[in-house]
Every structure is written in structure tokens, then in C-alpha cells.
Amino acid sequence: MTRRKFAIYCLPALALLAVVVSLLMRSPRPESTPSSSPAKDAGARPVTPVAKAVPAGEPEEKDEIEIPEGMRYQMADIAEAYRQNIQYPKYSKPLDENDWNLLNPRAFVPVETPLHNGMSASMVLDRYIVNRDAGLPVKVIISGGQEGNNAVAGVDLSLSDKGITRTLVSLSQSRGEENSIVYAGTIPAGMLKEAGPGEVTLTAGISFATGDQETIAAVVKVYENTATLTRLGESYVDGADLVIPAYLDVEKPGRYSFQANLFDESGGQPISHLNSTFTLTRENNEGLVRVHAATLRAKGSPGPYLLKDINITMPPPTPEDTTGYGSSTTESFIIQGRDLDLYSNEPYDDPQNRQRLEFLQKMAAGGNS
Secondary structure (H helix, E strand, O other): OOOOEEEOOOOOHHHHHHHHHHHHHOOOOOOOOOOOOOOOOOOOOOOOOOOOOOOOOOOOOOOEEEOOHHHHHHHHHHHHHHHHHOOOOOOEEEOOOOOHHHHOOOOOOOOOEEOHHHOEEEEEEOOOEEEOOOOEEEEEEEEOOOOHHHOEEEEEEEEEEOOEEEEEEEEEEEOOOOOEEEEEEEEOHHHHOOOOOEEEEEEEEEEEOOOOEEEEEEEEEEEOEEEEEEEEOOOEEEOOEEEEEEEEEEOOOEEEEEEEEEEEOOOOOEEEEEEEEEEEOOOOOEEEEEEEHHHHHHHOOOOOEEEEEEEEEEOOOOOOOOOEEEEEOOOEEEEOOOOHHHOOOOOOOOHHHHHHHHHHHHHHOOOOO
């Protein structure tokens, strides 16, 4: 066999991981010969492939991966992180207080915009992805000295979509923190129905006592609801899983992703991030959400639990389609727990994950068998 060496030098951890994954996915290709026309090759003598001779007494050379010692330390860290991750199934991973992205699905990140005379303003929304069948609370926070010419007279909202701008609502002043003032209000669902689906621009026009006006803007994604979570059934134990039936009103049949976070109901401790998939129709509208007992035992919580941060999506079936979004009638649900001894004790195991881990560990050990 031809000797191949892969020398890896001074790659960042992420680039190194990309190399590892490519090697993991690599499979030997069979030798191929050019295709030809049967008529053209009629009567041609077959060619017998000749194997390359290996001198007597010389061992066959194998593929080698040469990894510097410093990179092996990084590989060891990657292998250990991967080992810890594959202890849990994809549908139920441990949840930590620092998992901001998981704890804040569809998050809207406010941006502070400078105004005149050293003031600033920001628009604050509950989420970036917005159901146009529901009202949308909006806050505008204005910071900085507001005496005299800087006094704010009012804040009005408008929405721009496909080149058309519509006036929405005037916000009401409410108490803010020291050296700031808050204007708040809710955009009615009926106004949002006229927009989207897709990204639209919300603009807040800030009027001052002098008659001057400044504006700040934010982009939100308005969606047409495809399914609504209406209730959760009684939970039950199935092997190593706590199973929670979920019932939805389905507007658009298809395959759905159901993500949510599970917390200890009494102490509020985050326990598990849930990620289930199921196919729903108007008639078959039940999906099963599973929580692996390993995540429950890791936090020592038998329940009851609180399920919230619900994020229902319908992945596009083709690249030309767009993601669909669902909603929930309530923000959270209480889930009945079960004694931890009722769950089976076998650890979660995926043979493919185990093979990948063995490969990573081999790389960390030097790359040679």
C-alpha cells in the first residue's frame, strides 16, 4: 500500500477538529477504470491488473497520521468533551445556567443607538421571531439627561414591509431606572397580520420638546403559525426515559422539531434541554417528548418539573422552502415527576458515537496503531 502521511502543524482547535471529522468520514475508494462503449471494445483483450510487489521480509506499510505533541493535548481535550457529550442522547442533553442560546430561543438582542446631546436609545422585544397572530410587547429605553431641550415628548412605532410603511401605536411612558425613561406598549395582532411573513423593520420615532425627532429601528421576523401546542399529557416512565405526550393543533402537516427546556419546579434549577422530532397531521397530532433519566439523576431531581422556553419549528423539506414556526398557548407547563428508581439504569450508548470516540482517542495517543 502506498505510504501516506498527514502532518498537522499549529492548527487551531476548530480547524484540527475539522480535519479529524474529515478523516472520520473518509472511506477507501475502489479502483476504477474508464467506462467505454461495448461496440468499440468488442474483441479487445481483457487487461489483468498487476499488484505492486512487496519485497520479501518487508512489512506492508499502513496509513499514518503524524500529530505533534502539542496538538495531541488538544485532541485529548476534544476527545474528552466528545466522551462526555455522547453519554446523553441528542433528544435530552444536560442544561446549565450558562447555556444562554438554549435558554433564550428566538432571542432578540437589543442594540443601543446614540442620540443627540449624549443620549442613547434601544428597542427591547421579547423575541426576534414573532407570531403575527399574537400581540407584540415593545419597549423603548431612552438613557441620558432629559431636562430642558432633551425632554422626550413621545414615542411612536411604525412598521416597514416590502417598501410600505404603516403607523402602528404610540407608546406610553413608564418608570425607568435612574437616568433613563421607558416607553412601552403592545402592537395588536391585527396589525401584524398585515405584515410578512418574513423580516420586517420596526421603527420608533422619538419626539423631543423642541420639536426635533430621532429614530431607532429593529428588524424582526414575522411568521404565520403552522402548529400550536395546546396541552401536555400525563408523563410516564418508559425504560430510561420520562415520556411526555404533547398535543398540537396542526395548521400545516409535516415533520416538526420540538425544543424546550426542563427545570426543577421547586428550585428553578435547569435540568435538561429537550429536542424531539415527530411527524404531525391534523388527525395525528400527538408527539412524544422524551427526557433521559441520566439528565434527571445528574441533577438529583425526581420532579415535579417545569417545561418552558418552547421552540417549535418545521424544517424546510427542500432548499427552496422556508422554515415554518409554531407556538404554544402558554409559556410553561408543570410536568409530574417520577421516582428516580423507576427508570432503568443502563447507560445511553450509540455504537457509531463509540467508534468516533475511539478514533479521537487514538489520534490523541499519537495517531498510530
